[in-house]
Amino acid sequence: MIIDCHGHYTTAPKALETWRNQQIAGIQAPALMPKVSNLKISDDELRESILSNQLRLMTERGLDLTLFSPRASFMAHHIGDFQVSSTWAAICNELCYRVSQLFPDNFVPVAMLPQSPGVNPATCIPELEKCVKEYGNVGLNLNPDPSGGHWTSPPLTDRAWYPIYEKMVEFDIPAMIHVSTSCNACFHTTGAHYINADTTALMQLIQGDLFKDFPNLRFVIPHGGGAAPYHWGRYRGLAQELKKPLLAEHLLNNIYFDTCVYHQPGIDLLNTVIPVKNVLFASEMIGAVRGIDPETGHYFDDTKRYIEASKILSDTDRQQIYEGNARRVFPRLDALLTARAG
8 A cells, every 4th residue: 555644635626715815804804704604615526626636646646545634835824813723724624524534545634733823732632632533633734833934933842832742642643744834935835934844843853852751752744854864964963962862762763754855866865864664655746846847757746656766765665665654653544444454
């Protein structure tokens, strides 16, 4: 089985974006604020949005299952207050759940949290509990910068985040560390802000001792880990200067990287520097990069091709990256698949 651990509902019916625009307008003009009941999306509309997009490409590329979360750039936690984020997260999470019910063999939901700048992360717990207990979510996306590029939140090692971590440990679920849209003109959302956040999160975790308090906590750092694998020597050196343990001990029992790296040399570097046990297959399809690479004639985000073409990986390594590691890092997914197998 090939499990894509990083998928977003980027092709949701247009009605969702229309409702969101009305919600944003309603922040300044309350009379325009739409009700949740105003949003009408039928099962047929959901099916069409998936069959002609994600599922079509999954079939063409030989992918079996996607861990499916709301569109990352649409989370936009910096817009409005907690009530705005809470309502928006609930709507988006329900849609991903409905997709997973319509296509149970192909999609498993992952939760978006109703984060808001300056608001206690503990306020996210009710939505997370609902998603795990009622929707069967196997993981969550955690935004380390709800301010959208201004980085006003404390580092991920700060105790302010502990209520979420405690709930993650209780439910035995990992978090993908994933920012949303950048509202800072200095940072392009997918080309800079996403990669900055991945790299920043890893450095925060090096500087702290979070995993002493939470030895079973698990994070997936997406987009191949940002700059981290490319600069692994720098981070090993910085950890040494900070009197931290070797990174294999300090991070690699708790931190994982996905394969959302869109060229062969990048995938080869990732799998040279980072142990196979810490790499999970992913494509972020349909996502940040949707075009065809003129050098190969294939889509940039068809990441399975890079894994297959690797001269570094054995067949056993590929099986771990495609399936084994995801089932280990996402125990609720493993339990679901085991139960289905009978």
